[in-house]
Amino acid sequence: MITSDEIAVVDANSEALGVPRKQLMESSGNAVAREVRARTDEGDGVALVCGRGNNGGDALVAARFLRTRDVTVHLLGRPETITTDIARENWDALEQTDIDTRVVTDSRDFDLGSPALAVDAMLGTGVTGALREPEATVARALNDADAPVLAVDTPSGVDTDTGAAAGVAVDAESVVTFHDTKPGLADLDADVTVADIGIPAAAETFVASGDLLRLSRLPDSHKGDHGEVLVVGGGPYTGAPALAAQAALRAGADLVRVACPDAIASDVQGYAEDLIVHGYDGTRLAPAHVDEILPRAREHDTVVFGPGLGDHDDTLDAVGSFLEQYDGTAVVDADALQVVPEVETDATLVCTPHQGELRAMGGETADDPERRAALVESFAAEVGHTLLVKGAEDVISDGERTRRNRTGNPGMTVGGTGDVLAGTVGALACLLRPRDAAAVGAYANGRAGDILHESHGAGLTASDLVETLPRAFEGE
Ligand SMILES: NC(=O)C1=CN([C@@H]2O[C@H](COP(=O)(O)OP(=O)(O)OC[C@H]3O[C@@H](n4cnc5c(N)ncnc54)[C@H](O)[C@@H]3O)[C@@H](O)[C@H]2O)[C@H](O)CC1
Numbered sequence: 001m002i003t004s005d006e007i008a009v010v011d012a013n014s015e016a017l018g019v020p021r022k023q024l025m026e027s028s029g030n031a032v033a034r035e036v037r038a039r040t041d042e043g044d045g046v047a048l049v050c051g052r053g054n055n056g057g058d059a060l061v062a063a064r065f066l067r068t069r070d071v072t073v074h075l076l077g078r079p080e081t082i083t084t085d086i087a088r089e090n091w092d093a094l095e096q097t098d099i100d101t102r103v104v105t106d107s108r109d110f111d112l113g114s115p116a117l118a119v120d121a122m123l124g125t126g127v128t129g130a131l132r133e134p135e136a137t138v139a140r141a142l143n144d145a146d147a148p149v150l151a152v153d154t155p156s157g158v159d160t161d162t163g164a165a166a167g168v169a170v171d172a173e174s175v176v177t178f179h180d181t182k183p184g185l186a187d188l189d190a191d192v193t194v195a196d197i198g199i200p201a202a203a204e205t206f207v208a209s210g211d212l213l214r215l216s217r218l219p220d221s222h223k224g225d226h227g228e229v230l231v232v233g234g235g236p237y238t239g240a241p242a243l244a245a246q247a248a249l250r251a252g253a254d255l256v257r258v259a260c261p262d263a264i265a266s267d268v269q270g271y272a273e274d275l276i277v278h279g280y281d282g283t284r285l286a287p288a289h290v291d292e293i294l295p296r297a298r299e300h301d302t303v304v305f306g307p308g309l310g311d312h313d314d315t316l317d318a319v320g321s322f323l324e325q326y327d328g329t330a331v332v333d334a335d336a337l338q339v340v341p342e343v344e345t346d347a348t349l350v351c352t353p354h355q356g357e358l359r360a361m362g363g364e365t366a367d368d369p370e371r372r373a374a375l376v377e378s379f380a381a382e383v384g385h386t387l388l389v390k391g392a393e394d395v396i397s398d399g400e401r402t403r404r405n406r407t408g409n410p411g412m413t414v415g416g417t418g419d420v421l422a423g424t425v426g427a428l429a430c431l432l433r434p435r436d437a438a439a440v441g442a443y444a445n446g447r448a449g450d451i452l453h454e455s456h457g458a459g460l461t462a463s464d465l466v467e468t469l470p471r472a473f474e475g476e
C-alpha cells in the first residue's frame with residue numbers, strides 16, 4: 001500500500017531516473033483502456049469523465065486506446081484550467097482527433113447519456129477535502145446512473161491518505177489503481193486491479209531528489225517550525241560537536257545548542273559565534289552529568305548524541321544512563337554507538353554507524369549491495385532502531401523499509417563528514433519520521449559532497465560540506 005505523499009516522492013524519483021510522468025501517464029491510460037475493454041464489448045458506449053488534474057489525464061490517454069469503443073470524453077472545467085502540462089498536452093492531442101469531447105463548466109449541463117460503462121477520472125491522489133462543484137453533482141449523477149463505474153486510481157471523493165470519504169464519493173464497481181494499492185481500497189465493495197505502470201524499482205529503493213518533497217510537503221503542524229536540536233558531544237575532540245551543530249543549523253533547525261565539557265566550551269564556541277554552548281563541569285561526559293543533561297534534552301525536539309565524546313568508560317556509562325532515561329528522539333553517532341545494543345531505552349534512535357561501527361554493534365555487512373541492505377534491515381529490526389549505515393552506498397532501514405543512497409564520493413572520507421551527517425539528520429528528525437530523516441540526510445550530505453567535488457576535487461573539508469548543505473537541499 002502506498003499513500004499519496006509517498007507516491008509523489010516515487011513519481012519524482014522516477015522522473016529523476018529518466019522515466020518522466022508523461023510516460024507513466026501513458027502507461028496508466030493504457031491500463032485504464034485495458035480494463036474498459038475487459039468490461040465492455042466492441043462498439044459499446046463508454047463515457048470518460050475527466051477532472052483537470054493527472055487523474056483526468058489518464059482517461060484522456062485511455063480515450064486514444066479505445067478506438068473499438070464509442071467513446072465520449074467529458075472534461076469538467078475549461079481546458080485552460082487543466083492543472084498540469086501533461087494532462088493539457090493529452091487534451092490538446094485529443095482535440096486533433098474525431099473523438100467526441102465535451103467541456104462541462106456547469107454541472108447542470110452534464111449529460112452522461114446511457115453508456116455501457118462510465119469511467120470516473122475526476123480525482124485521484126490529488127484530492128483535498130470534500131468534492132467541490134461540479135464534481136460533487138457529477139459524482140451523484142454517476143451514482144444514480146444505470147451504467148457501472150470504473151474508477152481510475154481511486155473513486156473520486158475518497159481521501160487517498162485515509163480511505164475515508166469527506167462527503168459524497170463515487171460508488172465504483174471496479175477500480176484500476178496504479179503501481180500499488182491505496183489506503184481504503186481494500187475496504188470498498190469494488191473489484192480492484194493494481195496496474196504496473198513501469199515505475200522503476202530503483203525509484204523506491206534509492207533515495208533521490210524526489211525525497212526532498214518530504215520537506216516541502218510537510219503537514220501544517222510543522223510549517224514555520226523547524227525544530228530545536230541539542231548536540232551532546234565533545235571532550236577529547238572539540239571540532240566534532242561544533243560541526244554537527246553547524247550542520248543542524250544549515251539543515252534548517254531553528255535553534256541548536258551544544259552541551260559539552262566546560263574545559264572545551266570556549267573552543268567549541270570559537271568555531272562560530274552563532275552556536276549556543278552550555279558547559280558541564282570537567283573534561284569529559286560522566287554519569288554525574290546525566291541529571292543535568294536530561295531536562296535540557298527534553299526541551300529540544302531531538303538530541304545528537306556522540307560527536308567527539310570519546311570512549312572513556314565514564315563517558316560510555318553516562319551514555320547508557322542517559323539512554324535508559326530518555327524517551328525522545330536522538331541521533332546516536334561515533335563512540336556512543338557501542339552502547340546502543342546493550343541498553344534498554346524508550347527513546348526513538350537513529351544510529352549512524354560506518355561499516356566498522358556496525359560490526360562493533362554486532363551487525364553484519366556483505367560486499368553484495370542487496371545482501372548488505374537485507375542484513376541492515378534485519379539488524380535494525382533486531383535492535384529496534386533506525387540505522388543509517390554509511391558507506392560508498394549508504395543503507396537506511398527501520399527494520400520495515402530499507403533504502404539505499406548513492407550520493408557522495410571518495411573525497412568525503414575526510415574527517416568530520418560523519419559529524420556533519422549526524423547534525424543534518426538531527427535537524428531533519430525534528431520534522432520527518434526517523435527513516436525519512438536518515439534517508440534525506442544521507443542524500444543531502446552526499447549531494448553536498450558531489451557539488452563540492454565539481455569545484456574542489458578531492459580537497460573538500462567538512463566545513464565546506466556544512467556551507468554547501470543549503471544548495472544540496474534545493475535539489476537538482
Ligand atoms: N505514479 C502514479 O501513480 C501516477 C499517477 N497518475 C495519476 O495522477 C493522479 C494524481 O494527479 P494529480 O494531478 O496530482 O491530482 P488529481 O488529478 O487527483 O487532482 C488534482 C485536481 O483536483 C483539484 N481538486 C483537489 N481537490 C478537489 C476537490 N475536493 N474537489 C474538486 N476538485 C479538487 C485540484 O485543484 C486539481 O485540479 C493519480 O491519481 C493518477 O491517476 C499519473 O498518470 C502519473 C503517474
Ligand SMILES: [K+]
Binds near residue numbers: 055120123151155
Ligand atoms: K478517480
